[in-house]
Amino acid sequence: MRREPPKTAADYAPLAFPALMLIVFFVVPFSIMIAVSFFKRDPAGFYKPAFVFDNYARFLSAFFGEVLGFSLMLAVTVAACCIVIAFPFTYLLTRRPRRVQTLWLVGLLSVLSLSEVIIGFAWSTLLSRTAGITNLLVAIGLMDQPVALLPTFGAVLTGMVYQALPYTILVLYPALVRLDPTLTEAARTLGASPVRAFFNVTVPALRNTIVATLIMVFVFALGSYLLPQILGRPRHWTLSVLITDQAIYQSNMPFAAAMAVFLVLISLSLVGLTLLVGRRENAA
Amino acid sequence: MSGLSINAITKRFGDFAAVDDVTLAVPHGSFVCLLGPSGCGKTTLLRMIAGLEEPSAGAIVLDGEDITTLPTHKRSLGMVFQSLALFPHLTVGDNIAYALRIRGAPKQDQRKRVEELLSMIHLSGFADRPVTKLSGGQRQRVAIARALALSPKLFLLDEPLSALDAKLREAMQVELRQLQQRLGITTIVVTHDQREAMTMADLVVVMGKGKILQAAPPIEIYRKPADAFVADFIGITNLLPVETDGAGRSSVLGAAVPELACPSGTTKATISIRPEDVRLTTPGRGTLDGTVTFVRDLGGTIETFVEAGGMTITAVATPRERPDVQVGQTVGVLLPAENCVVVKS
Numbered sequence: 345m346r347r348e349p350p351k352t353a354a355d356y357a358p359l360a361f362p363a364l365m366l367i368v369f370f371v372v373p374f375s376i377m378i379a380v381s382f383f384k385r386d387p388a389g390f391y392k393p394a395f396v397f398d399n400y401a402r403f404l405s406a407f408f409g410e411v412l413g414f415s416l417m418l419a420v421t422v423a424a425c426c427i428v429i430a431f432p433f434t435y436l437l438t439r440r441p442r443r444v445q446t447l448w449l450v451g452l453l454s455v456l457s458l459s460e461v462i463i464g465f466a467w468s469t470l471l472s473r474t475a476g477i478t479n480l481l482v483a484i485g486l487m488d489q490p491v492a493l494l495p496t497f498g499a500v501l502t503g504m505v506y507q508a509l510p511y512t513i514l515v516l517y518p519a520l521v522r523l524d525p526t527l528t529e530a531a532r533t534l535g536a537s538p539v540r541a542f543f544n545v546t547v548p549a550l551r552n553t554i555v556a557t558l559i560m561v562f563v564f565a566l567g568s569y570l571l572p573q574i575l576g577r578p579r580h581w582t583l584s585v586l587i588t589d590q591a592i593y594q595s596n597m598p599f600a601a602a603m604a605v606f607l608v609l610i611s612l613s614l615v616g617l618t619l620l621v622g623r624r625e626n627a628a
Numbered sequence: 629m630s631g632l633s634i635n636a637i638t639k640r641f642g643d644f645a646a647v648d649d650v651t652l653a654v655p656h657g658s659f660v661c662l663l664g665p666s667g668c669g670k671t672t673l674l675r676m677i678a679g680l681e682e683p684s685a686g687a688i689v690l691d692g693e694d695i696t697t698l699p700t701h702k703r704s705l706g707m708v709f710q711s712l713a714l715f716p717h718l719t720v721g722d723n724i725a726y727a728l729r730i731r732g733a734p735k736q737d738q739r740k741r742v743e744e745l746l747s748m749i750h751l752s753g754f755a756d757r758p759v760t761k762l763s764g765g766q767r768q769r770v771a772i773a774r775a776l777a778l779s780p781k782l783f784l785l786d787e788p789l790s791a792l793d794a795k796l797r798e799a800m801q802v803e804l805r806q807l808q809q810r811l812g813i814t815t816i817v818v819t820h821d822q823r824e825a826m827t828m829a830d831l832v833v834v835m836g837k838g839k840i841l842q843a844a845p846p847i848e849i850y851r852k853p854a855d856a857f858v859a860d861f862i863g864i865t866n867l868l869p870v871e872t873d874g875a876g877r878s879s880v881l882g883a884a885v886p887e888l889a890c891p892s893g894t895t896k897a898t899i900s901i902r903p904e905d906v907r908l909t910t911p912g913r914g915t916l917d918g919t920v921t922f923v924r925d926l927g928g929t930i931e932t933f934v935e936a937g938g939m940t941i942t943a944v945a946t947p948r949e950r951p952d953v954q955v956g957q958t959v960g961v962l963l964p965a966e967n968c969v970v971v972k973s
Contacts, residue, residue: 524711524713526709526710526711526713527713527715529678529680529700529707529709529713530707530709530713530714530715530774531715531726532679532680532699532700532701533678533680533700533701533703533705533706533707533775533784534701534706534726534727534730534774534775534777534778535701535702535727535730535731535778536701536726536730537699537701538701540730541701545715548715548717548718549715549716549717551717
């Protein structure tokens with residue numbers, strides 16, 4: 345259905361409330377943060393208004409570069425893992441009877457009600473030496489003695505994928521439900537095995553959905569700062585952890601603001617780049 | 629036997645038998661239409677032939693090979709879906725070449741075959757267009773070409789023309805039939821449109837409630853319907869009660885039709901007579917007398933509705949033999965015995 349574009353000012357009225365909310369709770373705080381990022385730190389108090397690039401200059405070091413690189417890599421890995429697990433899962437889920445689907449979705453929604461702290465400590469118990477899953481493996485004779493699986497990169501990744509997976513599935517679900525099941529059937533009548541049909545019909549037909557979901561999980565994972573601390577070593581800490589550290593424990597608001605602005609710019613440019621590449625490929 | 633044979637196939641969904649003990653032989657190179665109202669099991673039967681549904685019982689044999697449990701992708705078939713199911717992310721050419729690409733055919737062969745097929749469907753030069761930019765009729769042709777890319781043994785179509793407007797649909801029916809005859813490919817079409825079935829098929833299979841009610845050439849189905857349901861489903865018909873007395877004399881709505889032979893032993897039956905076989909005459913000279921209730925003059929044909937003995941009888945005539953009747957007039961209705969078919973009701 346095609347709707348007429350809004351013409352008069354009154355037509356835009358429904359946008360007024362969300363626009364106001366966005367301005368008050370997003371644009372204004374973000375602007376303040378940008379301003380603060382150019383301020384000077386006052387060791388005695390908080391910060392002094394100024395216009396200096398010191399905070400950004402300090403950021404341009406090998407250490408922070410490495411942390412930024414790690415944060416981006418972690419977020420990309422989490423996003424990729426989530427898609428790889430969630431896409432086939434959701435695809436199979438949409439082919440089950442309605443009742444089964446509802447049960448699974450309710451279960452997944454309940455995971456969303458868990459806070460990041462609870463998820464973190466649950467996994468730290470599960471991966472621990474004393475009470476973790478390795479004890480089970482020992483019990484069934486697969487391992488000689490229980491080992492601690494944390495703090496490791498794998499533990500951080502597991503926790504973050506666990507946390508992001510329900511979101512991924514809930515974003516993919518509507519698109520996969522709407523996908524015409526005869527597309528894969530057509531591929532099968534043309535000689536593609538079910539697995540092949542999945543990879544060269546279902547996946548490409550939903551390319552845009554997959555890219556959008558990747559971006560969403562990427563941004564979601566970029567903001568995670570609790571799980572890396574609970575499940576990882578300091579070298580697994582993300583930029584978000586350092587920002588929290590600077591802002592809250594070091595009271596260096598201008599530097600934290602500079603890092604935050606930088607992180608936003610980097611992730612926005614990555615998202616923009618992905619969309620640009622996608623559009624070019626679609627046009628070709 | 630060469631061709632497709634379906635032996636006592638049943639498909640149950642829970643307690644419900646969608647297809648109930650169906651046996652059908654489809655000779656090689658013939659065009660079969662599965663015809664019936666929605667929910668009669670025709671699509672389920674087609675999907676079992678394609679391997680997209682597994683039969684609960686029975687066997688499907690293609691050219692002497694039992695393919696009942698063979699996975700879809702190993703059967704040699706091409707299928708056109710009701711939704712067409714063209715791959716939205718591929719161009720026209722890539723859609724048609726899909727089956728060849730899956731089998732790893734060289735790029736050159738793929739391009740050559742695509743060009744061949746595109747010229748067959750009168751869409752030469754469309755290879756690089758996205759399928760989303762095509763009209764309904766063009767998409768239809770692309771779906772047909774894609775299904776035929778590998779010259780399959782079986783060509784299956786599920787309500788292929790239902791998305792097209794009436795004019796285009798009639799044209800495509802003729803085109804599809806001509807294409808099938810040129811290629812000599814065994815074809816099975818599911819449809820609920822009896823005109824479509826009559827236009828295209830060598831053999832029309834009328835289904836109802838999961839069973840085959842009648843399988844015969846179109847004109848035979850039309851002329852000699854097996855039962856009242858088939859008679860009513862194929863074309864327009866008059867279904868009238870007929871009674872036979874002890875001496876074997878038949879009467880319709882109380883008027884004697886002496887030449888009408890009913891199966892012996894029955895006292896009550898139903899006859900089917902096509903509107904074009906019903907003739908109108910002056911009162912008293914026909915089999916029955918009735919009152920004209922409505923005249924529908926469509927230009928090409930004139931339909932007259934006559935009420936007689938509590939039933940409405942429809943008569944169709946061409947303008948040349950224009951019956952000179954008006955609403956309210958009493959007329960005589962002639963039911964020629966040779967055109968009356970006794971059907972199971």
